[in-house]
Amino acid sequence: DTAVSQTPKYLVTQMGNDKSIKCEQNLGHDTMYWYKQDSKKFLKIMFSYNNKELIINETVPNRFSPKSPDKAHLNLHINSLELGDSAVYFCASSQDEDGWTQYFGPGTRLTVL
């Protein structure tokens, strides 16, 4: 039973397209996150979402938008994709009673052509 799942695992698309990545967690956690891992393996927080409060990393372009239909899901929508958006995107979740330990999904490798 996967704790944090993401779909798709691979996504290849053309510049200018709009795409979404889905994330679901079955851990009952209150907080979910999106991270971006660049080609040099550097991981950086993009968003966190807790009880309908969204905290956005100020460096994230507004072409990226998270959408949370319920506590167990946090999807990532990307508009007008650019070459520089190519990266691995990780979803994660955490709970404060667990010392804010983050549990990660398997990642989605996005390639923009």
Place this chain on the structure above:
Amino acid sequence: AQTVTQSQPEMSVQEAETVTLSCTYDTSESDYYLFWYKQPPSRQMILVIRQEAYKQQNATENRFSVNFQKAAKSFSLKISDSQLGDAAMYFCAYRSPYSGGGADGLTFGKGTHLIIQP
């Protein structure tokens, strides 16, 4: 803002030997959490070990242990009896418990690529 520095881009160790990965961080907070995550070629991010700053005792998980030096802001990871399956990128990460009601992310170092020589 907090920063995390991993000064060793790559480390190599013989199988069954011990290796220590370095991590330093910069913060003005007195309470926080520190983590080591492992990322094998499968890309999955796997929690290795966690340390709460208010705990003086160093965390251990089987062959993995940390040397937490709060005053020096150092958090190194020791892997004993290295195994081929330990080969991976290792990331040190910092988490503040204070900001945004907890809705804040981890701050990661740039990672250390660990190679295990058979």
